[in-house]
Amino acid sequence: MLCQLSSSEDPNLLVGSSTSDDAAVYRLNDDLALVLTVDYFTPVVDDPYTFGQIAAANALSDIYAMGAKPLLALNIIGFPIKLLPLEIMVEILKGGADKIKEAGAIVAGGHTIEDNEPKYGLAVTGLIHPGRVIKNAGARPGDVLILTKPLGTGIINTAVKGKLADEPTRQAAVEVMTALNDQAAAVMFSLGVSACTDITGFGLLGHLYEMLSASGVGGRIYLNNIPVLEQVHNLADMGLIPGGAYRNLEYLEEWLRWDEEIDETDRLILSDPQTSGGLLMTVSGKRADEAVSALRAEGVAGVKIGEIIESELPLINVEK
Ligand code: CO
Ligand code: CO
Ligand code: CO
Numbered sequence: 035m036l037c038q039l040s041s042s043e044d045p046n047l048l049v050g051s052s053t054s055d056d057a058a059v060y061r062l063n064d065d066l067a068l069v070l071t072v073d074y075f076t077p078v079v080d081d082p083y084t085f086g087q088i089a090a091a092n093a094l095s096d097i098y099a100m101g102a103k104p105l106l107a108l109n110i111i112g113f114p115i116k117l118l119p120l121e122i123m124v125e126i127l128k129g130g131a132d133k134i135k136e137a138g139a140i141v142a143g144g145h146t147i148e149d150n151e152p153k154y155g156l157a158v159t160g161l162i163h164p165g166r167v168i169k170n171a172g173a174r175p176g177d178v179l180i181l182t183k184p185l186g187t188g189i190i191n192t193a194v195k196g197k198l199a200d201e202p203t204r205q206a207a208v209e210v211m212t213a214l215n216d217q218a219a220a221v222m223f224s225l226g227v228s229a230c231t232d233i234t235g236f237g238l239l240g241h242l243y244e245m246l247s248a249s250g251v252g253g254r255i256y257l258n259n260i261p262v263l264e265q266v267h268n269l270a271d272m273g274l275i276p277g278g279a280y281r282n283l284e285y286l287e288e289w290l291r292w293d294e295e296i297d298e299t300d301r302l303i304l305s306d307p308q309t310s311g312g313l314l315m316t317v318s319g320k321r322a323d324e325a326v327s328a329l330r331a332e333g334v335a336g337v338k339i340g341e342i343i344e345s346e347l348p349l350i351n352v353e354k
Pocket of ligand 2: 071
């Protein structure tokens with residue numbers, strides 16, 4: 035009986051909420067599926083235009099992580115209309131619109147509410163062939179893990195708020211956060227990868243855990259191979275670490291096996307919540323070098339950070 039079907043049992047809902055994937059995927063016909071996601075947050079930087087760009091790049095990232103192309107975006111904005119000049123809201127929306135345009139998609143509308151603090155993000159709809167959806171649940175033993183952006187934006191944003199980050203460090207984080215994952219997604223599409231997610235609030239370890247548990251495998255990553263923005267280690271040593279990093283690390287504790295020489299600072303960097311982070315993809319061992327070269331050819335800093343291993347538990351082994 036149709037009425038007994040919950041939405042998650044609809045055969046056309048190819049990806050729902052059960053696998054912690056980046057977006058929902060709904061099959062329209064044999065050739066076309068819709069990809070839907072929504073993301074919004076409070077400002078992570080002072081400049082409103084830059085904040086708009088970052089929020090849009092971040093929202094688009096979930097579409098790219100599924101291997102899809104963004105089509106339409108709707109603005110979601112909360113703004114203290116009585117407290118702040120309206121120009122600020124206009125700048126935020128302009129930053130968002132410019133990023134959506136850069137992605138080749140269209141801002142088709144949106145909704146504004148009065149709010150005590152500014153919030154901005156977008157609901158993005160993309161398109162994909164139903165047979166080419168890249169899910170979390172596809173990683174296989176022998177696959178290589180590739181990460182496409184350096185870590186550390188959460189720590190740098192915390193330092194910027196405390197006026198303890200220098201200008202080049204702040205700039206480097208802005209560059210990472212405003213960069214689209216479109217080229218990385220294009221490489222995934224042409225090369226074929228087994229799984230992908232983007233790195234956001236749960237940090238590298240949290241999103242890797244989601245991928246491993248959805249795929250029923252384990253992982254091994256190498257601290258010294260993991261790209262981290264300059265100054266992040268120093269800032270973290272000074273205690274400029276967002277609360278989310280501690281929460282992520284605590285939440286994952288039972289799934290982590292650390293090399294004993296890895297200190298608390300490095301553990302927190304790997305758990306640092308990222309805004310508009312890179313894609314984490316798994317590629318068959320045979321094609322990993324080809325994938326890295328293809329990413330680099332597109333100007334994407336793809337780096338091999340570890341591999342997928344057999345495990346009955348979604349254990350993450352972190353080596354030096
Ligand atoms: Co995501
Ligand atoms: Co998201
Ligand atoms: Co995905």
